[in-house]
Amino acid sequence: MLRGLEIRDMLIIDRLELAFQPGLNVLTGETGAGKSILLDALGFVLGWRGRAELVRAGAEQGEVVAWFDLGPDHPARRILREAGLPEGEELILRRVNSVDGRKTAWVNDRRTTGEVLRALSDVLVELHGQHDDRGLLNPRGHRQMLDAFGGLDTGPVRQAWGRLGAARNALAEAEATLAAVREEEEFLRHAVAELDRLDPQPGEEASLDARRRAMQGAEKIRSDIARAHAALGLEGAEGILGDAMRWLEGAAERAGGALEAPLAALNRAFIELGEAQQGVEDCLEALDFNPGELELVEERLFAIRALARKHGVLPDDLDGFAADLRRRLAAVDGGEQQVATLRAAAAEAHAAYESAADLLSAARHAEARRLDVAMAAELAPLRMERAVFRTEIAAAEPGPEGIDAVAFTVATNPGAPAGPLNKIASGGELSRFLLALKVCLTRGSDGLTMIFDEIDRGVGGATADAVGRRLRALAEDAQVLVVTHSPQVAALGAHHWRVEKRVAAGMTTSTVVPLGPEARVDEIARMVAGDTVTEAAREAARALIAAT
Numbered sequence: 001m002l003r004g005l006e007i008r009d010m011l012i013i014d015r016l017e018l019a020f021q022p023g024l025n026v027l028t029g030e031t032g033a034g035k036s037i038l039l040d041a042l043g044f045v046l047g048w049r050g051r052a053e054l055v056r057a058g059a060e061q062g063e064v065v066a067w068f069d070l071g072p073d074h075p076a077r078r079i080l081r082e083a084g085l086p087e088g089e090e091l092i093l094r095r096v097n098s099v100d101g102r103k104t105a106w107v108n109d110r111r112t113t114g115e116v117l118r119a120l121s122d123v124l125v126e127l128h129g130q131h132d133d134r135g136l137l138n139p140r141g142h143r144q145m146l147d148a149f150g151g152l153d154t155g156p157v158r159q160a161w162g163r164l165g166a167a168r169n170a171l172a173e174a175e176a177t178l179a180a181v182r183e184e185e186e187f188l189r190h191a192v193a194e195l196d197r198l199d200p201q202p203g204e205e206a207s208l209d210a211r212r213r214a215m216q217g218a219e220k221i222r223s224d225i226a227r228a229h230a231a232l233g234l235e236g237a238e239g240i241l242g243d244a245m246r247w248l249e250g251a252a253e254r255a256g257g258a259l260e261a262p263l264a265a266l267n268r269a270f271i272e273l274g275e276a277q278q279g280v281e282d283c284l285e286a287l288d289f290n291p292g293e294l295e296l297v298e299e300r301l302f303a304i305r306a307l308a309r310k311h312g313v314l315p316d317d318l319d320g321f322a323a324d325l326r327r328r329l330a331a332v333d334g335g336e337q338q339v340a341t342l343r344a345a346a347a348e349a350h351a352a353y354e355s356a357a358d359l360l361s362a363a364r365h366a367e368a369r370r371l372d373v374a375m376a377a378e379l380a381p382l383r384m385e386r387a388v389f390r391t392e393i394a395a396a397e398p399g400p401e402g403i404d405a406v407a408f409t410v411a412t413n414p415g416a417p418a419g420p421l422n423k424i425a426s427g428g429e430l431s432r433f434l435l436a437l438k439v440c441l442t443r444g445s446d447g448l449t450m451i452f453d454e455i456d457r458g459v460g461g462a463t464a465d466a467v468g469r470r471l472r473a474l475a476e477d478a479q480v481l482v483v484t485h486s487p488q489v490a491a492l493g494a495h496h497w498r499v500e501k502r503v504a505a506g507m508t509t510s511t512v513v514p515l516g517p518e519a520r521v522d523e524i525a526r527m528v529a530g531d532t533v534t535e536a537a538r539e540a541a542r543a544l545i546a547a548t
Contacts (some may be wrong), residue, residue, distance in 0.1 A: 001069045001479045002125065002449040003090075007041045009059035010097075012510045018497065024475035026493030027483045027512070028523055033499040034510030035483045039127070039453060042066060045095045046125060047105070047117030054097050061098045067091065068124055068449075075123040080107070083116045091124075093117065127451045128434055137421055137434075143364075143406035146391060149441050150367030154401055157360050160353040161400040167349040171342040178335035181328055188329045191311070195322040200304045205315035208301040215294045218287040225287070229280045237273060241266060357403045361393070364404050368393055371440060378436035382470060383463045384429065387412050389436075408437065431455045435467060439474050449479045456486045468492040472548075487527040491544035496520045521545070 007016045012034060029035050044054060045064035055062040068091040070076055080087050086108045094106040095117070105112050107120070147154055181188070230236060245266050252259040308315040368391035375389040388411040396405035409418040412429055421433055435455055442450065456467045468489035474480055475494070484490055496515040501508060515523055521541045522533060528544075529537035 002066065002481070003069055004065075004067050005038070005042060005045075006063075006065040007038075008063045009056040010041050010044070010054050010062040010064060011037045011056060012501070012508050013037060013041070013056065014509045016510075016512055018512055020479070020481065021495045022475075022479055023494035024472050024492060025479070025481045025495045025497070026490050027481065027497050027499055028485070028490050028527060029499030030501070031485075033501045035499045036453075037510055038499065038512065039451065039483070042125070042451075043127070044097065045093050045105075045117070046121035047095075047114040048121065053101075055099045059099070061096050063094070063096045065092065065094045067093070076120055079116070079119050079123065083107075083112065083119075085110050085112060085116070091120075093120070123448070125449045125451060126438075127453065128438060128455060139407045139420065142391075142408050143401060143404060145408075145441050146364060146367055146371060146406050149371050150363065152360065152363050152367065154360060156356045157353070157402050158400045160349070160356040161398075164346070164349040164353045167342070167346040171339070171346045174335070174339050174342050178332070178339055181332045181335065185329070185332050188325055188332065192322065192325050192329055194307065195318065195325065198300075198303055198307060200307070200315065200318040200322075202316050202319050205301065205304050205308075208297055208304070212294065212297050212301060215297065222284065222287045225280060225284055229277070229284060232273060232277050232280060238277070241270060241273065245270070353398070357398065360402045361404050364402075364406065365393055368406070374440045375436055378439050378470070379432070382432040382436060382466045384412075384432055384436075386414060387429070387433075388414070388418065389433070390418055392418075431457060431459065432463070432467060435470050435474075439470055442474060442478055449481065450474065451481045451483075453483045454485065455482070456484055456489050460486065461488070464488040465492075485527065487524045487541065487544055490524050490527060491541070492548050496523065498523050 001022060002020050004020065005016075005018045007013045009015075018038075027035055027038065040054065041064045045066045068076075070087075070089060070091050076091060077087055080091075088108065092106075092108055094109075096104045098104075103114065105114060105117055107116065146152075232238060234242075245263070248259050248263055248266070252263065304315050304318065308318055311318070311321055313321045371391050372389055379385060379387050379389065390409045390411075392407045392409050394405045394407075396403055408421055410421055410424050410433055411418040412424060416424075418424070421430065435452070438450065442448070452471065456464055459467060464486040465488040468486065469492060471480055471482055471489065472492045472494075482489060482493070490496065497512050498515055498519070499510060499512050501510050503509075513519075521538055524541035524544060525533045525537035528540050
C-alpha cells in the first residue's frame, strides 16, 4: 500500500508531502490545478517513462520519494532479493532528476536502476484511465489476466515446454553431429582400417629407430671382427702357436731344461688366446642378424613415420589418434540409434506438453465463461446491462504459456458486432468497462495500489454514482486513488484531497490540501455548482455525502 509521497521541485510543485490511507482516496480540483502532475511525479519515482523535463524552473534538481507498506508475502520482496536490495516492513523509493536530465534512483537507500523501479512498480501500483494502453486495454496481457482471475497454474505447461525444448535441442544436436560425421565416414573407415593394420604402439618408433641404428652399425664392424676372428684361429695365431709348441716340446729333452720357461709362457698364451677367441666369437654372435630383419625394421619404421605425417600427429600419438577416430566412427554406427532414441524422447515430451496445454486451455475456456458472467454482474449496476462482454480464446502458436490467444471484446448493444475494448466503447462506456473488469480481476490482489485517472469522465448522475460505488467496493480489498471531476464519486471517498494552484511573488505552484468535513462539503459543492458555490450546492453536497 502507498503510504506517502514527497515531491520537491518538480514542474510547478515546490514542496509537497502527502500521506495516503487505506480505502478510497479521492483527489479533486479545478482543471489545470495540477492533478496530473501528481501522477507524473509518482510515475517518475516508479520508473515510468513520461515527460522529459520535470525539474521546476530555477531549481537544480527535482526529487520524488514514495514509501509503501510491504506485507510478509508481498511480491516486491522477491524483486528486492533478486536485485540484492535490503528488505523491511517499509519500502522507500527515491529518484532524483537533475536539470541536465540525469536521473538517479535509490531503493531503501541503496542505489539502483530504472529497470528495478519498473519491476517494483508492476507489483506496487496500477494506473488506469480512459486511455489505458499499458494495462487492461493491451491484448498482450489479457491471457495473463484471465489466468490470474481463475487462479490458473501455468507452471506445468512452462515446465513441459522447457522439457520439450531441451528434447528438441538434444535431437537437433544429435542429428547435426550424425550428419557431420557421415560426411567423413569414408575417411574414418579407411583411416581406422589403415591404423588397425599397422597397429602402432606408443614408444615403438623410438625402439625401431634404435634397433635400425644398431643393425646398420653392426654391418660396418662385423667384417673387421670376422677377419680378426680368422686371424686368431687355426689358420692364424692358433696354428702358429701350435706349431711352435710342438717344435719346442720335441727339443726340450735335449735342451736340458732351458725351454721349460718358454713352454710355460706359450701355454699361458694359449689360454689367453682361447679367451680372446671366445670373446670375439661372442661379439660376432651378438652382431649376427638376419639380413632381411633390417629391411623389415626399416619398412615398419618408415610406415609409422609416414602415417604420422599423413595425419599431422607425432608417431607416439598415433595410438590415441586412432582411438579418437574409432570414437568418431562409433558415433556414425551408434548415431542412428541415438537419434532414434532422442526422437522418441522428443515425441514423448511433445505429447506431455500437448496434454498439459490442453488441460490449461480447457481451464481457460471454463474461466473465460466465468469471467463473462462476473462481468455481466458488474456491468448491470454501472447502467450497462445491455452491453455484452466476451472473453475470446483462439488458437495460438504453442509456447511456454500454452496454446491460447486471449482477447477481451465487447458489444455495447445487443446484435452489435463485438470488438476490442478500445475500438468499440465510447469514452464513458470504456471507463465503466475498465472499472468492471478491474473489479473482477482484482480480487485477491492484496498490497496493490490502484490509481484511476478520471475514469468517470463522460458519465454523470446515477451512472457516476454507480461508478463511485464500484470504486468504493474495489477499495474494500485494496487501496484505490481516484482523480475525479465527479461529485458523486468524490462523495464516496474515505479520504479527500483538493489540488490547488497558487500564485505568489509571480510564481505559480501547485499544492494538495487534505479536506476536513466542512472543507469537503465546500469542495463537492464547487464540483456541483461550478465557480459560485451556493448554499443550495452545499446542501446538495451534504446530501451526496449522507447518501453514501
